[in-house]
Amino acid sequence: xxxxSVPVTGTTRPGIVNAENVVAGYPGLVVWRDASFxxxxxxxxxxxxxxxxxxxxxxxxxxxxxQPISGMIKIFNETPKRGNPSIGYVPxxxxxxSETNVECLELVHLAYCGHQWGFHLSAKVGRRAAxxxxxxxxxxxxxxxxxxxxxxxxxxxxxxxxxxVSDPDILLLDEPLSNxxxxxxxxxxxxxxxxxxxxxxxxxxxxxxxxxxxxYLDKVIYIANGKVATGTPKEVLTSERLTAxxxxxxxxxxxxxGNVAIIGIEDHHGDE
Amino acid sequence: MSITADLLIDLExxxxxxxxxxxxxxxxxxxxxxxxxxxxxxxxxxxxxAHALSHIGFAGAAGAVLFGVSPVIGLLAFxxxxxxxxxxxxxxxxxRDVQIGIVLAFMLGLGVLFISLYxxxxxxxxxxxxxxxxxxxxxxxxxxxxAAIVILCAVAFVYRPLLFASLDxxxxxxxxxxxxMLGIVFMLLVALATSIAVQVVGVLLIFSLxxxxxxxxxxxxxxxxxxxxLSVTISLVATWxxxxxxxxxxxxxxxxxxxxxxxxxxLVRFLQPKINPLKGGQAASEGVQGKQVTQPSVT
Numbered sequence: 001x002x003x004x005s006v007p008v009t010g011t012t013r014p015g016i017v018n019a020e021n022v023v024a025g026y027p028g029l030v031v032w033r034d035a036s037f038x039x040x041x042x043x044x045x046x047x048x049x050x051x052x053x054x055x056x057x058x059x060x061x062x063x064x065x066x067q068p069i070s071g072m073i074k075i076f077n078e079t080p081k082r083g084n085p086s087i088g089y090v091p092x093x094x095x096x097x098s099e100t101n102v103e104c105l106e107l108v109h110l111a112y113c114g115h116q117w118g119f120h121l122s123a124k125v126g127r128r129a130a131x132x133x134x135x136x137x138x139x140x141x142x143x144x145x146x147x148x149x150x151x152x153x154x155x156x157x158x159x160x161x162x163x164x165v166s167d168p169d170i171l172l173l174d175e176p177l178s179n180x181x182x183x184x185x186x187x188x189x190x191x192x193x194x195x196x197x198x199x200x201x202x203x204x205x206x207x208x209x210x211x212x213x214x215x216y217l218d219k220v221i222y223i224a225n226g227k228v229a230t231g232t233p234k235e236v237l238t239s240e241r242l243t244a245x246x247x248x249x250x251x252x253x254x255x256x257x258g259n260v261a262i263i264g265i266e267d268h269h270g271d272e
Numbered sequence: 273m274s275i276t277a278d279l280l281i282d283l284e285x286x287x288x289x290x291x292x293x294x295x296x297x298x299x300x301x302x303x304x305x306x307x308x309x310x311x312x313x314x315x316x317x318x319x320x321x322a323h324a325l326s327h328i329g330f331a332g333a334a335g336a337v338l339f340g341v342s343p344v345i346g347l348l349a350f351x352x353x354x355x356x357x358x359x360x361x362x363x364x365x366x367x368r369d370v371q372i373g374i375v376l377a378f379m380l381g382l383g384v385l386f387i388s389l390y391x392x393x394x395x396x397x398x399x400x401x402x403x404x405x406x407x408x409x410x411x412x413x414x415x416x417x418x419a420a421i422v423i424l425c426a427v428a429f430v431y432r433p434l435l436f437a438s439l440d441x442x443x444x445x446x447x448x449x450x451x452x453m454l455g456i457v458f459m460l461l462v463a464l465a466t467s468i469a470v471q472v473v474g475v476l477l478i479f480s481l482x483x484x485x486x487x488x489x490x491x492x493x494x495x496x497x498x499x500x501x502l503s504v505t506i507s508l509v510a511t512w513x514x515x516x517x518x519x520x521x522x523x524x525x526x527x528x529x530x531x532x533x534x535x536x537x538x539l540v541r542f543l544q545p546k547i548n549p550l551k552g553g554q555a556a557s558e559g560v561q562g563k564q565v566t567q568p569s570v571t
Contacts, residue, residue: 063446115433117432
């Protein structure tokens with residue numbers, strides 16, 4: 001499953017997502033530069049880094065909502081475009097409106113067919129697909145419940161089902177663990193891992209705290225200080241790599257259970 | 273005219289007058305349209321936009337009267353331009369309040385100018401503000417019918433994308449839907465619906481058909497399609513009942529319509545948690561009581 005990262009030049013690298021020397025940002029403002037990485041089928045990768053480092057910017061590039069300033073980013077060897085059906089997306093979201101009395105099944109159903117114009121008299125196929133997606137995240141019993149009655153963990157399951165319903169190859173999950181307590185976060189990570197392995201999809205997950213997800217990760221994309229470090233967790237989460245990334249002395253300490261603590265930076269993920 | 277015990281005789285009595293026929297025809301069309309568009313207004317939390325558009329419509333109607341054209345033309349023109357203006361200035365539906373207020377203030381300013389320029393205006397202004405359903409002409413009914421058909425076709429076409437965008441803007445955008453375009457379509461739908469609903473309840477009371485029935489329906493039904501049907505049913509019943517009562521009582525139709533939907537809303541708001549204990553839990557969590565309970569458990 002894990003690939004040995006060999007520096008390759010040229011554009012015909014195999015893999016689902018390929019990025020080479022990408023510079024991202026807005027006109028007149030570079031958010032980060034020199035990101036090169038590739039993701040293969042069935043890999044679970046984390047995008048981590050301090051607040052405002054540009055983690056969501058990476059997602060916007062992959063979703064085709066924003067173009068790189070320079071460099072190349074490809075999904076299945078094609079330039080990302082909006083409405084790519086092979087991507088399932090869970091945006092960063094904190095609340096759902098307390099008045100939104102709409103059942104979960106309907107939301108997942110809309111993620112299946114909500115981009116189609118006109119009217120379908122029978123919604124049988126779509127509702128079936130929605131129910132299957134809910135089953136895949138272990139939330140079938142939530143189908144008839146209204147969205148405003150769900151807990152944070154249940155909502156994240158629904159959002160995951162929403163992303164899965166179109167049977168994507170890539171999942172982009174933006175901070176799915178924020179607002180969840182440690183146990184719920186663990187459950188959700190295990191669920192994401194299960195989905196990634198059983199459906200053989202590639203998942204990118206933005207996270208603030210790396211420890212709950214560390215055991216499941218194949219790759220890490222660490223964005224900080226306008227730069228990007230990528231590789232396996234073992235390669236990236238070292239004192240040398242992070243010192244180079246932050247331009248200041250950083251030390252990575254591991255405890256007996258494999259948890260990491262990164263010492264030497266102020267805005268360290270985990271404390272907000 | 274006095275009411276009898278026989279419903280058929282009452283109805284016959286009422287419908288022998290052409291103004292009552294017209295009132296029922298236009299009222300029915302408006303109720304259907306307002307019930308449907310209203311559901312999206314409530315779902316998108318855009319009731320301020322609907323409120324603003326109806327007031328902008330007043331300025332438009334005043335301008336139309338000043339220039340000697342039908343008020344409906346002025347209503348349509350101003351609400352459409354206002355709706356597009358709001359969407360262009362504030363692209364994200366969730367943070368549009370300020371832009372709506374800015375456009376509203378400017379266009380109401382125009383309305384003040386139009387009124388000051390026109391002298392013999394008072395009665396016309398009154399009917400635009402509070403509705404004049406008993407004075408609807410055959411042409412008005414036809415215009416209303418055409419507008420209603422346009423709105424129904426447009427809603428049927430954009431139904432799913434608009435619903436998706438209203439529930440989950442970010443994912444809908446990532447799926448390739450253009451939020452800006454859908455926002456403009458939605459505002460135009462509200463503009464058109466407002467323009468024809470003004471005849472029935474007037475600018476000031478537009479909420480009674482556009483927001484209250486949909487708000488009731490949203491509490492009762494969690495499938496959008498059912499909520500839309502319910503919302504239409506409520507506004508239809510309120511309009512019909514209001515018209516019938518106003519036929520026998522010397523008070524304004526719009527007063528009865530607004531009162532009926534308000535009482536219905538209160539009933540649903542306070543009785544529903546008691547009838548349906550499962551849903552009562554959620555309803556309570558929206559209220560003050562619920563907040564007091566949940567907040568300490570978080571800290």
